[in-house]
Amino acid sequence: MKKKIGLFVLAIVIIGAAKFYYDVNLNYNFKAISEGKVYKSGVIPPDELEDYIAKHNIKSVIDLRFPGTDDLVNNPEIPEQLIVEKEAIEKIGNVNYYNVGSRQVPDQPTVDKFLKIMDDSTNYPVLIHCHHGEGRAPLFSAIYRMEYEDIPNEEARDETRVLVKWSSFDDGKPKGEFVKNYKKRSSK
Numbered sequence: 630m631k632k633k634i635g636l637f638v639l640a641i642v643i644i645g646a647a648k649f650y651y652d653v654n655l656n657y658n659f660k661a662i663s664e665g666k667v668y669k670s671g672v673i674p675p676d677e678l679e680d681y682i683a684k685h686n687i688k689s690v691i692d693l694r695f696p697g698t699d700d701l702v703n704n705p706e707i708p709e710q711l712i713v714e715k716e717a718i719e720k721i722g723n724v725n726y727y728n729v730g731s732r733q734v735p736d737q738p739t740v741d742k743f744l745k746i747m748d749d750s751t752n753y754p755v756l757i758h759c760h761h762g763e764g765r766a767p768l769f770s771a772i773y774r775m776e777y778e779d780i781p782n783e784e785a786r787d788e789t790r791v792l793v794k795w796s797s798f799d800d801g802k803p804k805g806e807f808v809k810n811y812k813k814r815s816s817k
Contacts, residue, residue: 658762662770663778667755669770671762672710675717681756682724689752690718691743693759693769695730725752731765734803743769744776744814764797764804771808782809 659670659681672694673681681687694711711728718726727746731739746752757773759765771785780788786808790796798805 658766660762662757662773666753667757667770667773669762669766670756670758671766672714672758672760675713678714678717679721682718682721685754685756687724687754687756689725689727689746689755690714691727691729691746691755691757691769693729693731693757693765695732731759731769733764733797734807735765735768740772743772747773747777767798768804768808772811775808775811776813782811785811 657671657673659668659673661668665686668685668687670681678690682690692711692714715726715728718724729739729742729746731743735743747755757766757769767789771780771789774780774785774788775782786798786805789798789804789808796805797803798808800806800809
């Protein structure tokens, strides 16, 4: 019995690791937030951007990376990489590139800049991305859902991750508390 449980746990770990590898390294954490309207991801290599943009008819890319964070492990946001992405998007043509550099938990001016872009219907469909597609991109996707789809805060928070528990969106964690306490513009 212990051997079966051990094998089951091992299978779960292997499946989880394979899914993580696929999501991060092959699919870049790309996900539809609102099909045909808003997508989120991690960094998509410049030579693959055109395919994603064409496939989903993306009109605008919002890059949440903040140049020069000097965090080469978690968020290696090197200004040259942001420039390469911007230039790749400009070569595609008819796609807007916005850099709304944000810390892990945004300040109000950053949220306002994001909302101004999202208020413009000509920007849709939109791709929102950060470095890994696991922190800021889901957080700004939650802001989008609360503001434009009238999704309650707790539901928006729950949808940021498969498991909210033990993630950066958990109760008491800065991102989780930000989403839980977010006040829509009409509520302010």
